[in-house]
Amino acid sequence: xxxxxxxxxxxxxxxxxxxxxxxxxxxxxxxxxxxxxxxxxxxxxxxxxxxxxxxxxxxxxxxxxxxxxxxxxxxxxxxxxxxxxxxxxxxxxxxxxxxxxxxxxxxxxxxxxxxxxxxxxxxxxxxxxxxxxxxxxxxxxxxxxxxxxxxxxxxxxxxxxxxxxxxxxxxxxxxxxxxxxxxxxxxxxxxxxxxxxxxxxxxxxxxxxxxxxxxxxxxxxxxxxxxxxxxxxxxxxxxxxxxxxxxxxx
Amino acid sequence: xxxxxxxxxxxxxxxxxxxxxxxxxxxxxxxxxxxxxxxxxxxxxxxxxxxxxxxxxxxxxxxxxxxxxxxxxxxxxxxxxxxxxxxxxxxxxxxxxxxxxxxxxxxxxxxxxxxxxxxxxxxxxxxxxxxxxxxxxxxxxxxxxxxxxxxxxxxxxxxxxxxxxxxxxxxxxxxxxxxxxxxxxxxxxxxxxxxxxxxxxxxxxxxxxxxxxxxxxxxxxxxxxxxxxxxxxxxxxxxxxxxxxxxxxxxxxxxxxxxxxxxxxxxxxxxxxxxxxxxxxxxxxxxxxxxxxxxxxxxxxxxxxxxxxxxxxxxxxxxxxxxxxxxxxxxxxxxxxxxxxxxxxxxxxxxxxxxxxxxxxxxxxxxxxxxxxxxxxxxxxxxxxxxxxxxxxxxxxxxxxxxxxxxxxxxxxxxxxxxxxxxxxxxxxxxxxxxxxxxxxxxxx
Numbered sequence: 294x295x296x297x298x299x300x301x302x303x304x305x306x307x308x309x310x311x312x313x314x315x316x317x318x319x320x321x322x323x324x325x326x327x328x329x330x331x332x333x334x335x336x337x338x339x340x341x342x343x344x345x346x347x348x349x350x351x352x353x354x355x356x357x358x359x360x361x362x363x364x365x366x367x368x369x370x371x372x373x374x375x376x377x378x379x380x381x382x383x384x385x386x387x388x389x390x391x392x393x394x395x396x397x398x399x400x401x402x403x404x405x406x407x408x409x410x411x412x413x414x415x416x417x418x419x420x421x422x423x424x425x426x427x428x429x430x431x432x433x434x435x436x437x438x439x440x441x442x443x444x445x446x447x448x449x450x451x452x453x454x455x456x457x458x459x460x461x462x463x464x465x466x467x468x469x470x471x472x473x474x475x476x477x478x479x480x481x482x483x484x485x486x487x488x489x490x491x492x493x494x495x496x497x498x499x500x501x502x503x504x505x506x507x508x509x510x511x512x513x514x515x516x517x518x519x520x521x522x523x524x525x526x527x528x529x530x531x532x533x534x535x536x537x538x539x540x541x542x543x
Numbered sequence: 544x545x546x547x548x549x550x551x552x553x554x555x556x557x558x559x560x561x562x563x564x565x566x567x568x569x570x571x572x573x574x575x576x577x578x579x580x581x582x583x584x585x586x587x588x589x590x591x592x593x594x595x596x597x598x599x600x601x602x603x604x605x606x607x608x609x610x611x612x613x614x615x616x617x618x619x620x621x622x623x624x625x626x627x628x629x630x631x632x633x634x635x636x637x638x639x640x641x642x643x644x645x646x647x648x649x650x651x652x653x654x655x656x657x658x659x660x661x662x663x664x665x666x667x668x669x670x671x672x673x674x675x676x677x678x679x680x681x682x683x684x685x686x687x688x689x690x691x692x693x694x695x696x697x698x699x700x701x702x703x704x705x706x707x708x709x710x711x712x713x714x715x716x717x718x719x720x721x722x723x724x725x726x727x728x729x730x731x732x733x734x735x736x737x738x739x740x741x742x743x744x745x746x747x748x749x750x751x752x753x754x755x756x757x758x759x760x761x762x763x764x765x766x767x768x769x770x771x772x773x774x775x776x777x778x779x780x781x782x783x784x785x786x787x788x789x790x791x792x793x794x795x796x797x798x799x800x801x802x803x804x805x806x807x808x809x810x811x812x813x814x815x816x817x818x819x820x821x822x823x824x825x826x827x828x829x830x831x832x833x834x835x836x837x838x839x840x841x842x843x844x845x846x847x848x849x850x851x852x853x854x855x856x857x858x859x860x861x862x863x864x865x866x867x868x869x870x871x872x873x874x875x876x877x878x879x880x881x882x883x884x885x886x887x888x889x890x891x892x893x894x895x896x897x898x899x900x901x902x903x904x905x906x907x908x909x910x911x912x913x914x915x916x917x918x919x920x921x922x923x924x925x926x927x928x929x930x931x932x933x934x935x936x937x938x939x940x941x942x943x944x945x946x947x948x949x950x951x952x953x954x955x956x957x958x959x960x961x962x963x964x965x966x967x968x969x970x971x972x973x974x975x976x977x978x979x980x981x982x983x984x985x986x987x988x
Contacts, residue, residue, distance in 0.1 A: 340792050341879045350873045358870060361632065411810070440811050518632050521660040522847045523689050523854070524878040535799075536814075543807045 393429025446476025451541035593968030656737030658844025699855030740766030780838030846881030
């Protein structure tokens with residue numbers, strides 16, 4: 294095992310630099326809410342289900358808009374092309390293949406969360422699907438009722454009581470929090486750090502990474518600005534934070 | 544490309560459904576012993592429950608899957624007006640176009656209901672049914688939908704159906720002009736549900752003056768009769784169920800703990816129907832929750848509409864008129880303020896009416912409220928044999944006497960009312976939808 298931290302850091306720095314360059318140096322933009330001249334309702338800052346810990350609002354909105362552009366001009370066209378040229382059974386096989394590799398993540402995090410049931414589920418799924426499931430291209434474990442029980446690093450932190458911290462929209466990767474973001478980034482790259490060399494070479498291959506990204510996007514139905522609401526950013530934030538709370542409670 | 548697209552109403556509905564844990568299981572369990580006596584197979588007796596959970600899968604009109612429909616998302620420039628910066632991503636008015644192919648076929652316009660977009664779930668349900676019946680389809684967003692307000696509303700203040708139908712008619716022409724090279728159109732039809740149904744009638748009235756499309760048939764689906772009556776009913780739902788914000792907070796927090804309970808105790812469940820079944824089995828919901836949810840969904844879309852309108856006019860109803868707002872501005876406070884304080888009723892009273900009377904001195908509140916009703920065009924409607932109405936006797940947005948008004952105005956030939964279904968709850972149902980499709984396939988009544 295050989296740690297290649299500088300490699301990892303330089304990749305992350307490059308991603309961030311790209312995003313910042315595109316969005317401009319983002320600062321918070323706030324307005325003073327004075328009571329409007331007309332008959333507007335008095336601003337009211339009591340409890341609201343939509344409220345969130347979001348101090349980096351301006352930067353987050355810039356990244357949200359940046360992600361929309363990446364999505365519209367790069368990811369969605371790639372997904373459309375991929376779907377057009379790939380037979381559906383193969384698409385499903387590829388989705389299963391990447392899902393199977395994620396079981397290693399689930400296993401490690403379940404162990405860290407002291408949950409033998411979830412760890413056992415992940416181990417069983419990985420073992421079964423990697424062998425009789427033809428390297429994970431099919432999902433016989435799921436067919437037998439052993440469906441995935443996803444656990445990621447953010448959930449592990451949450452399990453040990455780390456608070457979510459501020460909401461953070463990651464460039465390219467989307468909604469997150471200070472607690473969840475490191476996990477997402479580490480898990481995006483970690484196979485390159487710990488896995489056997491033969492797998493590392495396969496995983497580090499740009500074509501495989503591209504396929505992984507396209508496959509991930511393909512399986513997320515969300516489309517930017519299709520809610521039609523001027524408050525889509527707030528809705529997405531609300532849904533993400535609520536969903537993560539539930540995932541961690543589980 | 545339409546896989547999994549969502550509109551605000553659908554998004555909200557799924558959130559609120561999750562929050563409330565509503566499912567057919569719980570509801571049927573409650574109503575199994577007092578089943579309705581007529582022959583209409585739609586099973587949900589309570590109109591509020593029907594409105595929220597709509598039609599159970601086995602009773603639905605069979606429709607092609609969205610992925611199998613050649614639906615195209617289109618954008619057309621209708622007005623020569625730059626959108627405010629927080630709407631920077633809008634390049635014009637969006638609509639959905641579904642071609643029936645090269646042969647000549649009728650083109651039907653579908654107008655969405657309050658706060659809903661051209662690609663909302665109800666709109667696309669109708670669109671798929673018409674596509675299946677061999678028509679070209681263009682779906683239009685409601686004039687109360689953010690994208691329409693910003694891109695196609697001439698004054699930016701939606702709410703009076705006569706003015707809104709002028710905007711709609713212009714937008715429909717623009718959309719048709721963009722598609723007409725590709726298709727052969729035999730006849731033009733228009734329909735709409737809820738507020739869109741009312742708009743369809745007013746679009747017909749516009750058509751009688753402008754004669755561009757010369758619509759052969761028009762169908763109103765669950766329309767309001769008097770807009771102000773209907774918005775008041777919807778606003779009362781919120782104030783009845785949640786008299787204070789504290790009441791809503793308690794409701795919300797109870798739901799969250801119920802959801803957390805069920806979610807943590809069933810580690811293989813995902814957020815889908817299966818989860819809702821488990822939730823409703825553990826915590827059966829009641830009518831009060833349904834009322835609250837309907838009211839809340841409308842309040843969220845009222846806030847979307849009011850904010851969008853205020854950003855176009857900069858009149859200063861919700862947003863300070865001199866506030867510098869761009870795509871990075873923290874605008875959540877307007878949503879929270881709007882949700883807490885502002886309803887459709889207040890929008891009418893405190894924004895739309897003053898806005899109109901400022902520009903038209905001498906216009907009274909009564910005159911404007913009258914314009915927002917079918918009564919204002921009833922002479923036209925009584926004689927317009929190509930217009931019909933379909934709805935439910937227990938529609939929750941109609942005030943007492945309004946069903947009878949519609950039945951009297953259109954007569955038995957042109958009106959169809961089902962005994963149950965609430966507001967649009969049975970629209971996807973087999974018999975209801977068959978009536979809708981056959982109205983356009985049959986001869987003019």
